[in-house]
Amino acid sequence: MTSQMVLSIGSDALTLLLMVAMPVLGAVMAVGLVVSIFQAITQIHEATLAFVPKLVAAVTVFAVIGPWMITTLVDYIRRTIESIPTVIG
Known part of the structure; x- marks a missing residue:
């Protein structure tokens, strides 16, 4: 794992x-x-x-945009877990 990969993963996570x-x-x-x-x-x-x-505003936003938030996070976690073999090897 190079420093460029670490910076890329960190940058993606912060974004x-x-x-x-x-x-x-x-x-x-x-x-x-x-x-x-x-x-x-x-x-x-x-x-x-x-x-x-x-x-009330926070709950409303979570109710409306929550599914998008969850799918975005799940996609990122899935991509991160799937990239483990390429990062290690």
Whole structure:
């Protein structure tokens, strides 16, 4: 196993991580921004008002995009496991 192979595997893993995490992080961040603006306008600073919408947004994104996330991760793991003989030998 060369250093180039290690860097390639690591780069692919980080790219996949960002690709899979971005929809959830983007939705939660957008909802958090909207809730923060709402709290600033109304001067209501309730902790559950910030937490519950973020939780609902995350669950909704997981429900909608979850199957794509799982198939993407399974494909990457399958490719990684199948490449073990070429990496070792």
